[in-house]
Amino acid sequence: MTVTNAPTEKVLNINNVNPLIKNVEYAVRGKLAIRAEEIRTDLETGKGHYGFSKVVSCNIGNPQQLNQAPITFFRQVASLCDNPDLLKKENLPLVSQLYPSDSIARAQTLLHSIGSVGAYSHSQGVPHIRNTVAQFIQERDGHAADASHIFLTQGASSGVQTLLSMLTQNSKSGIMIPIPQYPLYSASLALYGATPVNYYLDEATGWSLDINQLTESVTSARKQGTDVRALVIINPGNPTGQCLTADNVRDIITFCHEQRLVLLADEVYQTNIYEPEARPFVSFKKALMDHPDAEVREGVELVSFHSISKGMIGECGRRGGYFECVNLDSLVLEQIYKMASVSLCPNLHGQILVDLMCNPPRLGDSSYESYSGEIKTIYESLVRRSKKLEGVFNNMEGVSCQSAQGSMYLFPQVTLSDKVTAAAEKESMAPDAFYSHAMLEATGVCVVPGSGFGQKANTWHFRSTFLPEEHLFDQFCSDLEKFHSSFLEKYRD
Ligand SMILES: Cc1ncc(COP(=O)(O)O)c(CN[C@@H]2CONC2=O)c1O
Numbered sequence: 001m002t003v004t005n006a007p008t009e010k011v012l013n014i015n016n017v018n019p020l021i022k023n024v025e026y027a028v029r030g031k032l033a034i035r036a037e038e039i040r041t042d043l044e045t046g047k048g049h050y051g052f053s054k055v056v057s058c059n060i061g062n063p064q065q066l067n068q069a070p071i072t073f074f075r076q077v078a079s080l081c082d083n084p085d086l087l088k089k090e091n092l093p094l095v096s097q098l099y100p101s102d103s104i105a106r107a108q109t110l111l112h113s114i115g116s117v118g119a120y121s122h123s124q125g126v127p128h129i130r131n132t133v134a135q136f137i138q139e140r141d142g143h144a145a146d147a148s149h150i151f152l153t154q155g156a157s158s159g160v161q162t163l164l165s166m167l168t169q170n171s172k173s174g175i176m177i178p179i180p181q182y183p184l185y186s187a188s189l190a191l192y193g194a195t196p197v198n199y200y201l202d203e204a205t206g207w208s209l210d211i212n213q214l215t216e217s218v219t220s221a222r223k224q225g226t227d228v229r230a231l232v233i234i235n236p237g238n239p240t241g242q243c244l245t246a247d248n249v250r251d252i253i254t255f256c257h258e259q260r261l262v263l264l265a266d267e268v269y270q271t272n273i274y275e276p277e278a279r280p281f282v283s284f285k286k287a288l289m290d291h292p293d294a295e296v297r298e299g300v301e302l303v304s305f306h307s308i309s310k311g312m313i314g315e316c317g318r319r320g321g322y323f324e325c326v327n328l329d330s331l332v333l334e335q336i337y338k339m340a341s342v343s344l345c346p347n348l349h350g351q352i353l354v355d356l357m358c359n360p361p362r363l364g365d366s367s368y369e370s371y372s373g374e375i376k377t378i379y380e381s382l383v384r385r386s387k388k389l390e391g392v393f394n395n396m397e398g399v400s401c402q403s404a405q406g407s408m409y410l411f412p413q414v415t416l417s418d419k420v421t422a423a424a425e426k427e428s429m430a431p432d433a434f435y436s437h438a439m440l441e442a443t444g445v446c447v448v449p450g451s452g453f454g455q456k457a458n459t460w461h462f463r464s465t466f467l468p469e470e471h472l473f474d475q476f477c478s479d480l481e482k483f484h485s486s487f488l489e490k491y492r493d
Contacts, residue, residue: 020190020191020192020193021191023190023191024187024190024191025183025186025187025190025452026183026184026187027183027448027449027451027452027453028059028060028182028183028448028452029059029060030448030452031433032059032433032436032437032440032446032447032448032449033057033059033060033446033448035437035440035446036055036057036059036440036444036446037055039055039440039441039444040054040055043055050441050444051442051443052443052444052479053444054444055440055444055445055446056443056444056445056446056468056476057446058445058446058447058464058465058467058468059446059447059448059463059465060465061238061309061310061316061407061408061409061465061467062314062316062467063314063316063408063467064314064315064316064317066465066467066468066469067469068314068378068467068469069374069378070313070314070315071312071313071356071360071371071374071375072367072370072371072374073100073102073103073356073360073361073367073370073371074313074315074353074356074357076099076100076103076107076367077103077106077107077110077352077356078349078352078353078356080095080099080103080104080107081107081110081111081114081117081348081352082117082349084107084111084116086099087104087107087108087111092104100366100367101366102361102365102366102367103367106356109128110128110129110352110355113126113127113128113129114126114128114348114351114352117348117349117352118348119348120344120345121345121346121348121351122345123337123340123341123343123344123345124148124150124151124152124337124340125150125151125152125153125322125345125346125351125354126152126348126351126355127147128355129152129351129352129354129355130147130148130150130152130322131147132354132355132358132359133145133147133150133152133322133324133354133355133358134146134147134150135358135359136358136359137283137285137324140283140286141283141285141286141289142286142289143285143286143289143290145285145324149324149325149326149328149333150322150323150324150325151322151323151325151336151337151340152320152321152322152346152350152351152354153320153321153322153323153346154319154320154321154343154346154347154350155307155308155309155316155319155320155321155350156266156268156305156306156307156309156321156323157184157321158321158343158346159303159305159321159322159323160184160185160188160264160266160305160323161184161188161191162323162336162339162340163230163262163264163303163323163336164185164188164189164192164194164264165188165192165339166332166335166336166339167194167229167230167262168189168192168193168194169227169229170193170227171193171194171195172195172225172226172227173194173195173226173227173229174194174195174196174197174221174226174227174228174229175189175194175195175196175197175228175229175230175231175232175264176197176198176199176214176217176218176221176228176230176231176232176261177189177196177197177198177199177232178198178199178200178201178209178232178233178234178237178240179198179199179200179201179453179454179455179456180201180239180240180411180450180453180454180455180461181232181234181453181454182234182238182239182266182453183452183453185232186454195221195226197217197218197221197226197228198217198454199213199214199217200213200217200456201237201240201242203240203402203413203456203459206242206402206403206405207237207240207241207242207402207411208242208248209233209242209244209248209252211251211252211255214231214252214255215255215259218259218261228259228261229261229262230261230262230263230264231252231255231256231259231261231262231263231264232264232266233252233263233264233265233266233284234266235249235265235266235267235269235270235281235284235406236269236270236272236273236281236405236406236407237269237406237407238269238407238408238409239407239409239411239448239450239453239461239463240402240407240409240411241402241403241404241405241406241407241409241410241411242279242402242405242406243273243275243279243280243281243405243406244279244282245279245282246280246282246287249282249284249287250287250290250291252284253284253287253288253291253296253300253302254291254293254296256300257293257295257296257299257300262301262302262303263284263300263301263302263303264303264305265283265284265285265302265303265304265305266305267281267283267284267304267305267306268305268306268307268309268310268321269310269311269406269407269408270283270306270311271310271311271312272310272311272382272406272407272408273405273406274382274383274386274403274404274405274406275403275405275406278405279405279406281406283304284302284304285302285304285324285326288300288302288326298327299327300326300327301325301326301327301328301329302325302326302327303323303324303325303326303328304323304324304326305321305322305323306321306322306323307320307321308320308321308350308353308354308357309321310407310408311357312374312375312378312379312382313353313357315350315353318347318349318350318353319346319347319349319350320346320347320349320350320351320352320353320354320357321350321354322354360375381470382408382466384470385466385467385468385470385473386403386404386410386466387403388466388473388477389410389464389466389473389477390403390404390410392477392480392481393410393412394412395481396412396414396480396481396484396485397484397485397488398414398415398416398488399412399413399414399415399484400412400413401413404466408465408466408467409463409464409465409466410463410464410466411450411453411461411462411463412461412462412464413450413459413460413461414432414435414460414461414462415460416431416432416435416460416491417488417491417492417493418493419491419492419493420434420435420491423491430449430451430460431460432449432450432451432460432461432462433449433451433452435449435460435462435487436448436449436462438483438487439462439480439483439487442483442486442487443479443480443482443483444479445464445476445479445480445483447462447463447464448462448463448464449461449462449463450462450463
């Protein structure tokens, strides 16, 4: 006998889709971003009437969407790898007029190890590129890295999700995440059915992380029967931009040893460091290897994540990244490899960019001058824009904004009136979502409400990147100031 649903009902419908998926929320591309895309389409097709001519996507750290130029050397190598005919002997005289010698040499080296970018690679990533990453880590930290414990990934996202799923034995499995946090973590924990164990960053002290807060959080969760197994640290922070001190990093490692927690160190913004003297980036790998206690050095299980999407590179669309495992059980590493093999391999374009990120032109290479000049130009502009937007936010009535020590975002706190709260309730929105929607409709600027990252009760925030192009930045800031003033007037108690 064949069973059929009533003709009107779909076999797969919202009532029988995986309930864990329905619990997932990812505000960075949530309702506001969807509305922003609708407006963008309207503007492109001449529909609707808006007081602005374009949408400015400040909801996502996507530099090249806002016309940040790709790094020339990286694209030269990538394009040669994609079209190996250009490297044939008979073509080199012509190609050498367009491509610097070091880009040709790098493409030849990469293709020698890859074969074709159209072929599946090793599931952990091309061994040659993993050796490049190991060398990069060694040079950065002064401690060896084992290439067989490095996995190249489809952006850091897929690596993070691999580890979070590994750590989820059942719904009692608890993973400590910062509040505010980048919602890849809360979304993935919801998807796997794990328990998020929140620890709060302190806004008043520049979003600092207090070990006592970590202790309170893990103790309370364990008392409630949660099997807390790991601690997520995002350093530099997203959305908060804080960069941890060396002492803080060391103390966190000690904490993980004492509390028997796997340490997941999300370090994708490790080169987005805007106060390098006061707050230099210290990797958790370096701090672990430098830890004074051998038991800690050899015991704490650390996984560190990196990505080609951030820094001065911003090659988000190529989906490249890696994670390095330290002190993980060999049988667990086999399970991680098995899961990597299910997806066959990370894409080769992303892998090539990981190689270039970790081994860029060096002093003496023909592209070193141009490469370092491009990096410097982008870096200095990011610093200027972060400071300018921070100043604009802090000059707004009822807004306070911590500086961005790192990353690509500012996360100002905004005081909203009772009228706003009432109006937001009518729209079934959080007050900061209501404010952010009004900003989008008035200016075309799309940000992410603080409620999408988590925040202390009765505080409201929004997150904006400081990525709009510098020659448009004054207008961008002026639009925000005008919107904010008129919004406050409209909803003044
Ligand atoms: C802290 C953090 N970890 C991991 C990722 C994932 O990066 P990839 O998968 O691209 O390597 C992001 C992306 N940042 C998101 C995307 O843009 N804005 C954000 O908040 C991130 O901010």
